[in-house]
Amino acid sequence: MHLVWLTAWLALYIQFTASTAPTCQLKSLRVEGLKVPGDVIIGATFPVHENKVFPNRNFNDYPGAVQCYSFSFRSYRWLHAMMYAIEEINASPALLPNITLGYSIYDSCDIIPRGIEGVLWMVSGTDEVVLNYRCYAQAPLAAVIGDSASSVSIPMTNILGIYNYPQISYFSSAMSLANRHNFPTFFRTIPNDMIQSLGLAQLVKHFGWSWVGVLADEDDYGQGLSTIFKQEAQKLGICIEFLEKVPILYSESHTHRIVEVIKTSTAKVVVVFSWETYLYPIMMEIDKQNINEKIWIASEAWSTSSALSKNQVFTMLTGSVGFAIHRGEIPGFKKYLLGLHPLKSPNDIYLRIFWEEAFKCRWKNQDILPETENSTLSCTGKEELGKLENTFLDVSNLRMTYNTYNAVYAVAYALQNLYNCQPDKGPFVGGSCAYIKNFEPWQILHYMKNVHFRTWAGEEIYFDENGDPPALYDIVNWKPTTSGDIQYIKVGSYNSSAPPGKELVLIDSAILWPGEKKQVPLSVCSESCLPGWRKATRQGQPICCFDCIPCSEGEISSHKDSTECLPCPDDQWPNERRDICVPKMVEFLSYSEPLGIVLAVLSIVISVVPKSILGLFLWYRHTPIVKANNRQLSYVLLCALTLCPLCSLIFIGKPSSASCILRQTMFAIIFALSVSCVLAKTIMVIIAFKASKPGSNLHRWVGSRLPNTIACLGTLIQAGICALWLGYAPPFPQNNMNSQVGKIILECNEGSSLAFWCMMGYMGILAIVSFVIAFLARKLPNSFNEAKFITFSMLVFVIVWLSFIPSYLSTRGKYTVAVEIFAILSSSAGLLGCIFFPKCYVILLKPERNTRDFLMGKGSSTNKKK
Incomplete structure (x- = not known):
């Protein structure tokens, strides 16, 4: 399927490059690639722009260029995390000494055609893209960092896999990318989505909830995660009251139906696998109908969403708990960002766009961009970044930025291992080694599979047999601020590499539930059966819906929600509550009574x-x-x-x-x-x-x-x-344990x-x-x-x-x-x-x-x- 689709794209691209003038090449306005030379090149794609305009489709004309707009401060910070990491490595005497890393960065605009174009541009090694060609006069390409969207990463890795180039994504978490047969050269520093589904099921179990609802996007992300969650939930004894699909294309009737299901459900907890874009209309309707009693459990796709937590809109989300991509710190990164200036980096085509968007100005003698067409101010270069308050300079929650930073270091450590190879002791034929300034892609791929290092904070970075890193999530709780907004506070973590039973670490006392309550709310179909009682499933209903029946005479249940009562040993008998066995009272006619x-x-x-x-x-x-x-x-x-x-x-x-x-x-x-x-x-x-x-x-x-x-x-x-x-x-004397309840009668058997x-x-x-x-x-x-x-x-x-x-x-x-x-x-x-x-x-x-x-x-x- 992927190969058929890729072939179609390549055929289209060949026709386009062969039949159009250079001015018509797939280079949208101000989105050509950014190159910095070095002994070894690391490629990367970032969605520097979030929105795009596709050309009109006329089959009589050649396809036009996709125009990208809406500069993304957040994605641009990811790009600079890569550049900052490369600067650190080049300045380090311990890592790749005497070797300078360069980079080639391309704006994928979060769409598949530009992701493919960026890959071909990096693999060719020249500005003029030539299929199945690599300019060996250029420095070798070690790996490609990116992309953010799984839909873009999949065709990218299909192309890179042909040449055995490693690809390390910082945001593509789709479960399908763990298929080593289809994607043998793909790696990532973000956990596999499957892990968060398993972790969220354990989170629900931790709080004692057995009756939940599920919302999931009707795409691969939502349906894949909800399926894994449902399977794991069933293993843990959790029942799903409803499972609704969140429409990708807005539908008013569908949205109202989902909200009505949520409103009438008896489950107090709703687990949501959705992107904020698709979830927003549903939350608007929930807020409109004043549904405040639900507890929302968030997947990482929206657990740190600013669109849902800011502007005092969705106060009913207060108390939500969710998984978030692990937050890390990058020492010196804020100082680096504040030191950026277009005049210091004249070749950084994205920095000039960022400056215009951040300060709402326009450089003279510069083409008018869609983002700045309404600007009336002229950029002088004297603007101060330190006075800005935007996402780009916010280093308090570095998540994808941190993943990007680690992805660059993973490539650097792989190169370091390649560089340290000793002749006759190498991993290749005859013990040979690869030359750091002229190696084949499959050689660096070998080292990428075996890379293992620790970050400055002591966190381990490595890839398993599927190219996945050890899954580490932050657990966040949405709490109100004095301004009326919602902030997400870390209250725990989930580490898949921890010993069994210790993956989930939570500070329960730090969690604030809806209504600013500290006690964990209940979400059950039936109240728990106390010790001394057993569960009797209601016919035709899920196992979480049951009646409580007292244990029979001579039997006990020692814990809540027992499915069966156990008989006491012959010499013991249940206490009054029938939750423990106590020694039977020994009875015989004695002289002392x-x-x-x-x-x-x-x-x-x-x-x-x-x-x-x-x-x-x-x-x-x-x-x-x-x-x-x-x-x-x-x-x-x-x-x-x-x-x-x-x-x-x-x-x-x-x-x-x-x-x-x-x-x-x-x-x-x-x-x-x-x-x-x-x-x-x-x-x-x-x-x-x-x-x-x-x-x-x-x-x-x-x-x-x-x-x-x-x-x-x-x-x-x-x-x-x-x-x-x-x-x-x-x-003869005997101990009669059965003739009288709770007593051992010492008697003579005739x-x-x-x-x-x-x-x-x-x-x-x-x-x-x-x-x-x-x-x-x-x-x-x-x-x-x-x-x-x-x-x-x-x-x-x-x-x-x-x-x-x-x-x-x-x-x-x-x-x-x-x-x-x-x-x-x-x-x-x-x-x-x-x-x-x-x-x-x-x-x-x-x-x-x-x-x-x-x-x-x-x-x-x-x-x-x-």
């Missing part, structure tokens, strides 16, 4: 009662009421009822292997002994009554053998169940649930059998019918343990243990109270009933103590 203390005291108290009754029975062991129904069996039962409450103490305290094994087996065996004794006593009541009838054959069963056998057998069966349980799957419920079932069978037999014998004719009290005791026992089952299954943690202890104490107290309290009542309070006759229902008798 009120519940454990109460149950322990009750256990001891209840265990003391049967001991006291046992002592009472031993004291009155010869009385009929004690001797009735197997005195020894009563003693055994009282001992068992003493142990029953005490075995509950094993349930209190931190579970261990020993306590887990003992607590259930001791409880099971002792209670089996107790119930078996009750069962034996119940059977003996019936046998004793039946044996008292005449002709009964039950006399032989009366005595202690049968009840002892029943008590032992009932206990041994339970002991056998417990033995099988311990042998097959014994209980090992085998079947064995546990078999043990409980067997004890229940004993109790039910005792209850049934006692119930059947409750109406036996006796003044003191023990079967009646056994019935009540078994009724209490059965009710307690039937109630225990659902309570045991429905409680968790220490309360499960408390329920079992309560059942043990309740059933123990029930047995003790129902069976023995009536006897104690008779012994202590009704001794007259403690006789054999009374017990046999034969009336009262005096109490006899035997």
